[in-house]
Amino acid sequence: MEDTALQAAEQLLGGLPPSPAVWCSGLRKRYGRRTAVDGVSFTVGRGEVVGLLGPNGAGKTSVIKMLLGLVRPDAGEVLLLGRPGRDPASRERVGYLPELFRYQPWLSAAEVLAVHVRLARASVPAEEQRQALALVGLADRAGDRVNGFSKGMQQRLGLAVALVARPELVVLDEPTSALDPLGRADVRDLVLSLKARGVAVLLNSHLIGEVERVCDRVVILDKGRVAASGSLAELLGQRELRLRLGAVNAAAEARLAATGSLHRSGDEFTVVLPAEDDGSTVPGLITDLVGLGVQVHAVEPGRISLEERLLGILRHEEEQR
Numbered sequence: 001m002e003d004t005a006l007q008a009a010e011q012l013l014g015g016l017p018p019s020p021a022v023w024c025s026g027l028r029k030r031y032g033r034r035t036a037v038d039g040v041s042f043t044v045g046r047g048e049v050v051g052l053l054g055p056n057g058a059g060k061t062s063v064i065k066m067l068l069g070l071v072r073p074d075a076g077e078v079l080l081l082g083r084p085g086r087d088p089a090s091r092e093r094v095g096y097l098p099e100l101f102r103y104q105p106w107l108s109a110a111e112v113l114a115v116h117v118r119l120a121r122a123s124v125p126a127e128e129q130r131q132a133l134a135l136v137g138l139a140d141r142a143g144d145r146v147n148g149f150s151k152g153m154q155q156r157l158g159l160a161v162a163l164v165a166r167p168e169l170v171v172l173d174e175p176t177s178a179l180d181p182l183g184r185a186d187v188r189d190l191v192l193s194l195k196a197r198g199v200a201v202l203l204n205s206h207l208i209g210e211v212e213r214v215c216d217r218v219v220i221l222d223k224g225r226v227a228a229s230g231s232l233a234e235l236l237g238q239r240e241l242r243l244r245l246g247a248v249n250a251a252a253e254a255r256l257a258a259t260g261s262l263h264r265s266g267d268e269f270t271v272v273l274p275a276e277d278d279g280s281t282v283p284g285l286i287t288d289l290v291g292l293g294v295q296v297h298a299v300e301p302g303r304i305s306l307e308e309r310l311l312g313i314l315r316h317e318e319e320q321r
């Protein structure tokens with residue numbers, strides 16, 4: 001009888017999707033009288049790449065530190081890879097590159113990696129550790145002391161540290177802040193290869209273009225709160241239409257403005273299309289413009305960039321206050 005119940009329970013649990021890489025709910029943190037994080041909740045699925053965005057002081061690093069148990073939240077819950085964040089074992093399969101990275105200056109790059117492998121209680125063969133250094137372009141500096149490393153080289157080492165112990169979740173707090181353009185491109189490839197291997201990544205960067213290229217979803221923080229979150233498709237769903245038109249009379253201009261927010265530069269018009277569109281907006285607009293005697297030279301669909309969208313969200317938040 002008991003066996004059957006156990007089997008049933010196992011079946012039930014087996015049928016559940018794996019726990020997310022990160023789950024947090026209602027995270028809150030005050031420093032003195034300043035509230036740094038005010039009720040932040042989000043998840044990062046297994047193998048998902050999520051970008052944490054927001055202006056300076058928005059609370060991104062504070063959130064990351066609470067997820068990793070480096071800062072104690074005043075309220076809220078954290079689960080990492082299905083284990084409570086309070087449990088140190090939850091962090092064994094997590095790789096982390098801190099915002100302000102500093103590694104033991106008296107150790108060589110290879111020794112720093114070896115220390116972190118031991119701290120993670122992992123067993124990673126020397127050859128694999130060498131590969132981790134090669135991955136970040138430090139193969140020929142493995143025996144050199146960190147003391148003599150440039151800032152960018154230290155950040156590269158930090159990336160190797162984050163990746164070396166075969167993590168299932170990698171948290172990168174501004175991983176390219178000290179990197180040259182080539183290094184940034186390398187990080188992009190690195191994140192994509194992690195994703196391809198099913199490793200989840202939580203990434204915080206001010207380089208929106210980079211985030212847009214690698215992230216499946218973004219969480220936008222502003223003044224300690226989640227201002228917006230969603231997949232890129234959801235957040236950038238707002239489409240626009242660029243038109244090159246001949247002489248536009250008042251009636252035609254009114255028709256354009258009635259479609260959505262309108263911007264004009266010479267004979268080029270940009271209209272933001274409504275979110276709910278059954279596909280008739282553009283043909284309807286063009287038919288009407290032609291009917292109003294306007295010559296239509298070009299009609300080009302466009303997409304709002306993540307940067308424009310982010311600025312729009314943050315400015316809107318500002319107006320709400």
Ligand SMILES: Nc1ncnc2c1ncn2[C@@H]1O[C@H](COP(=O)(O)OP(=O)(O)OP(=O)(O)O)[C@@H](O)[C@H]1O
Binds near residue numbers: 034035056062063
């Ligand atoms: N140890 C601390 N003591 C006091 N205040 C802190 C501490 N850490 C963070 N704060 C405050 O919390 C707020 C959020 O800081 P946080 O570092 O999380 O921002 P951020 O979003 O990572 O910013 P940035 O983009 O500049 O890295 C800021 O107002 C900051 O001054």
Ligand SMILES: [Mg+2]
Binds near residue numbers: 060061062
């Ligand atoms: Mg920060």
